[in-house]
Amino acid sequence: QQQVKQSPQSLIVQKGGISIINCAYENTAFDYFPWYQQFPGKGPALLIAIRPDVSEKKEGRFTISFNKSAKQFSLHIMDSQPGDSATYFCAASRDTGRRALTFGSGTRLQVQP
Amino acid sequence: DSGVTQTPKHLITATGQRVTLRCSPRSGDLSVYWYQQSLDQGLQFLIQYYNGEERAKGNILERFSAQQFPDLHSELNLSSLELGDSALYFCASSAQGNSPLHFGNGTRLTVT
Numbered sequence: 001q002q003q004v005k006q007s008p009q010s011l012i013v014q015k016g017g018i019s020i021i022n023c024a025y026e027n028t029a030f031d032y033f034p035w036y037q038q039f040p041g042k043g044p045a046l047l048i049a050i051r052p053d054v055s056e057k058k059e060g061r062f063t064i065s066f067n068k069s070a071k072q073f074s075l076h077i078m079d080s081q082p083g084d085s086a087t088y089f090c091a092a093s094r095d096t097g098r099r100a101l102t103f104g105s106g107t108r109l110q111v112q113p
Numbered sequence: 114d115s116g117v118t119q120t121p122k123h124l125i126t127a128t129g130q131r132v133t134l135r136c137s138p139r140s141g142d143l144s145v146y147w148y149q150q151s152l153d154q155g156l157q158f159l160i161q162y163y164n165g166e167e168r169a170k171g172n173i174l175e176r177f178s179a180q181q182f183p184d185l186h187s188e189l190n191l192s193s194l195e196l197g198d199s200a201l202y203f204c205a206s207s208a209q210g211n212s213p214l215h216f217g218n219g220t221r222l223t224v225t
Contacts, residue, residue, distance in 0.1 A: 043216030103156040
């Protein structure tokens with residue numbers, strides 16, 4: 001059973017554009033929602049995370065939007081750059097991250113110069 | 114550099130064999146997690162240890178086992194290997210409480 005559904009599977013954006021990746025979860029016990037960035041040959045690296053007591057969190061060009069009632073959250077990358085080309089994973093866990101993360105299937109982002 | 118070290122980086126072995134993957138967590142991190150990443154299954158949680166004790170199990174096969182030693186390093190043992198076990202195996206570590214997970218760069222296992 002896939003508990004975190006991620007879309008799209010792949011995304012091509014022009015330099016300077018906005019990249020948007022969406023995730024939906026099923027388990028209402030989830031209370032910690034991080035996004036990870038993975039470059040080829042590397043492990044996933046934490047990008048930004050949110051807890052359900054806020055609807056939006058921004059760190060630099062990266063913003064998480066969270067909709068608790070719809071059980072959805074999304075990652076927005078503003079002013080996308082070629083260096084942002086990577087695979088992005090959303091994830092969720094219980095007990096504010098003390099439990100293991102359940103990952104989405106990943107989105108391969110390509111930012112064209 | 115996340116501070117999590119995984120060895121070896123690559124491993125090629127035959128079906129039916131047994132291998133051991135090793136992970137050294139970040140200094141001070143007590144929790145170790147193992148994940149499997151394959152093309153069709155994405156990142157799947159296998160097992161978690163906290164300060165030497167098994168904390169949680171995910172989609173780990175009975176042919177697979179793990180342990181965390183007193184020095185906090187962890188090993189993932191894969192036995193009776195099948196072609197379908199070919200994947201990237203990641204180790205992650207975290208400190209106590211609600212600290213984020215930090216991943217190593219993985220071990221790529223190829224079963225031929």
